[in-house]
Amino acid sequence: MTDLMTEWAARVAETELSAALPRRWAHTQGVAERATGIRRLLGKDAGLLTAAATLHDVGxxxxxxxxxxxxxxxxxxxxxxxxxxxxxxxxxxxxxxALLEAEERGLRDELASEFPVLEEPLLVDALVYCDMTTTPEGGRTSVQERITEIIGRYGEGSVVGRFIRRAAPELVSSVQRIEAALAAQPR
Structure with a gap:
């Protein structure tokens, strides 16, 4: 992906989120910043990660x-x-x-058939890392603090609360894999 893709993604996300949902826009900008910070891990897919990070919450x-x-x-x-x-x-x-949350919502088959999970573990983990280490305001946080914050915001018994508790082990593992890869990279 080129810089044109990331510029396009930023324009689309800003258009859709900045005025209507400024807090979500702040989170999105933080997630994109995190993606830019780990570009070295992704090589030719660095722009794809940044575009996905920028657009992950556009819905x-x-x-x-x-x-x-x-x-x-x-x-x-x-x-x-x-x-x-x-x-x-x-x-x-x-x-x-998201497939786990889709299951909680009765949308698993719909999501899985329209948009199969990308079988590119590094990209998938990198996007999880970027999302789950960014606060709603766009700051940095740990994955554990983020999970706790999400449960607190939505409530333990909510769809999102149930999903995030189910997904927590996978979310933590994804973040740990990226942190290990970053630590192993020469500076």
């Missing part, structure tokens, strides 16, 4: 919320409204183990 935009499940709504918007790159759309659709 929260009120005008795009058709199903109310932001990964699915965002992926459909990117695919149908923009003809976006398939790998990008699949990353957005499945970010941070």
């Amino acid at each position: 929260y935009a009120p005008r795009l919320a058709v199903t109310g499940f932001h990964p699915l709504d965002g992926a459909r918007f990117l695919r149908d409204g923009h003809g976006a790159d398939e790998r990008l759309v699949r990353l957005v659709a499945n970010h941070s183990f």
